[in-house]
Amino acid sequence: MTAQSATAQRHRIVVIGTGFAGIGMAVRLKQAGYHDFVVLERAEDVGGTWRDNTYPGCRCDVPSHLYSFSFAPNPEWSRTFSPQPEIEAYLQKVTDGFRVRPHIRFGHAVESAHWQGDHWLVHTSQGDFTAEVVLSGMGPLAEPAVPKLPGIESFEGEVFHSAQWNHDLDLSGRKVAVIGTGASAIQFVPAIQPDVEELHLFQRTPPWVMPRPDRRISAAERRIYRAFPLAQKAARAGVYWTRESTVLAFAKIPALMKLGQRVAERHLQEQVRDPELRAKLTPDFTLGCKRVLLSADYYPALAQPNVEVVTDSIHEVTPTGIVTDDGVKHEVDTIIYGTGFRVTDLPVMDMLHGRDGRTLREAWADGMEAHLGTAVAGFPNFFLLIGPNTGLGHSSMVFMIESQIAYILDALKTMDATGVREVEVRPEVQREFVDRVRSSMRNTIWTRGGCSSWYLDAKGRNTTLWPSFTFRFRQLTKRFDAAQYRTR
Structure with missing residues (x-):
């Protein structure tokens, strides 16, 4: 001892x-x-x-x-x-x-x-x-995974990771850079887009985004689940086996993933009419290779006039913004990492x-x-x-x-x-x-x-x-x- x-x-x-x-x-x-x-x-x-x-x-x-x-x-x-x-x-x-x-x-x-x-x-x-x-x-x-961006220590604005959200900071009227387009970013980008003056989304690789079939569970449904627990157990089983069936496409017969990819492609086409923006947001890999994301409001948010999708790599961070490899300086006062874990x-x-x-x-x-x-x-x-x-x-x-x-x-x-x-x-x-x-x-x-x-x-x-x-x-x-x- x-x-x-x-x-x-x-x-x-x-x-x-x-x-x-x-x-x-x-x-x-x-x-x-x-x-x-x-x-x-x-x-x-x-x-x-x-x-x-x-x-x-x-x-x-x-x-x-x-x-x-x-x-x-x-x-x-x-x-x-x-x-x-x-x-x-x-x-x-x-x-x-x-x-x-x-x-x-x-x-x-x-x-x-x-x-x-x-x-x-x-x-x-x-x-x-x-x-x-x-x-x-x-x-x-x-x-949180935080990338080591050249010059980030010189930045004079606010910097935080999505997993360490700064709730004391009012984003209204701010010029915000979002780095990353993963599962967190596609959720918080639509939430903050209406408030910020400018939103510069720095995208390395566009994700595949599927429609989110979300809806409110009615009070009547909740009463049924409380009174008859087996009803909720049956609902759970239905969700489980529906999800389990997708393993065939992910791990057994990858060719089946083409069916899901068509749904994602149609989702992108319906929500993003601008062909130039749509091209930026179209992945060049098969659906499922990266985490499949669900959202009904991510694409519409990116199509708003105060949003810019930046696909050039970040060259350096300056005291007042981010410079990309094409030489363009994006003036921002806030940097939010959506870079995962x-x-x-x-x-x-x-x-x-x-x-x-x-x-x-x-x-x-x-x-x-x-x-x-x-x-x-x-x-x-x-x-x-x-x-x-x-x-x-x-x-x-x-x-x-x-x-x-x-x-x-x-x-x-x-x-x-x-x-x-x-x-x-x-x-x-x-x-x-x-x-x-x-x-x-x-x-x-x-x-x-x-x-x-x-x-x-x-x-x-x-x-x-x-x-x-x-x-x-x-x-x-x-x-x-x-x-x-x-x-x-």
């Missing part, structure tokens, strides 16, 4: 993060009879991504009925695609309804975690914790030290990988939620999270039943799983669609997405197989 661990708070289990993963894990731990656990959260409330992203227009692109825990249906969704405040409120309601809040330590930013030979020592901004098992719910959409460069990679002090970054020097996206060789009694190759391009991450939670609970129960104190996935088991995933990935739209995206790591490999049906992942995580692990 180290001197630091002698004064640490002791718990059997430490959970990190209070997004869907951390809260879902905490609820299921309590329901399974595990009460000696603590949840560490750097912020002052729960919510994760849905607490931090409060930019105008923020909402989910997965239908509401599917974007919730199976054990906690929400009959009160106001729309078929939920806005951010409702999702954050839902997570708070689950936290309090299942009495998880007493287990949470707010304001405890995890700074590092070290395997000590028979337990974990977790350092936080407010003290140390020891645990037999560490469960990480730190999702990939937590740390550090998905394949997670901070946890440097914080986590496994056997022999090896960091997760060192273990992942050749790319992120984990058995079932959950367990990493060399890191005993450690499990990831939303780990490598568990992301989705078509359905709800909550489904994947619940699959992993069930697997981890079965691991804990197996340890209890057999008297095992330590489990560590065998390297050859992890390698076999990763090889199967990479083999399955070869013919998917994500690798053959002709684009680069945040799905891919620095070596061009897709280490983020699951290349098959989600029910197949649930089958694989249904049971913890101790034979695949080194045990002590």
Whole structure:
């Protein structure tokens, strides 16, 4: 025992993060009879991504009925695609309804975690914790990715990332530069366009945008869901299987994606009449290669007279604007990054030290990988939620999270039943799983669609997405197989 661990708070289990993963894990731990656990959260409330992203227009692109825990249906969704405040409120309601809040330590930013030979020592901004098992719910959409633009330090105006929205700044009458055209930008651009004097959208690659079939859920529908929970369960099942069918186009028969691409092309043509602007907004890759975006108001916003879509690369930032490679200076007083997150460069990679002090970054020097996206060789009694190759391009991450939670609970129960104190996935088991995933990935739209995206790591490999049906992942995580692990 180290001197630091002698004064640490002791718990059997430490959970990190209070997004869907951390809260879902905490609820299921309590329901399974595990009460000696603590949840560490750097912020002052729960919510994760849905607490931090409060930019105008923020909402989910997965239908509401599917974007919730199976054990906690929400009959009160106001729309078929939920806005951010409702999702954050839902997570708070689950936290309090299942009495998880007493287990949470707010304001405890995890700074590092070290395997000590028979337990974990977790350092936080407010003290140390020891645990037999560490469960990480730190999702990939937590740390903003901010590009290093030449001259940005000289800029005299306001600068912020969409995930760190400056609500104190009134954008009315301002000349705003938006850098990036991903999932966040297509939501906040239409929200701020009517207020700003000028909006300069710096686009590196145009995304494919599909119509968003969003509508208000009527009071009568909500009454039915409250009175007859099976009705909402049936609605959820319908959404699930509809979404699941699209895997055929994404991962099995990419040629099918041409049908969806025709819908996106028609959507663009109907909403953007100017042929020059439409040409700028037409992607040169197959639909699905990058994240497919949903919006009914993005294109109309770009067609407004106070908006300029800039396709030339940024050369430098000056004190009063942005100069592009064509030599044009765009005078702006505000820069907003819509540049996404550090998905394949997670901070946890440097914080986590496994056997022999090896960091997760060192273990992942050749790319992120984990058995079932959950367990990493060399890191005993450690499990990831939303780990490598568990992301989705078509359905709800909550489904994947619940699959992993069930697997981890079965691991804990197996340890209890057999008297095992330590489990560590065998390297050859992890390698076999990763090889199967990479083999399955070869013919998917994500690798053959002709684009680069945040799905891919620095070596061009897709280490983020699951290349098959989600029910197949649930089958694989249904049971913890101790034979695949080194045990002590």
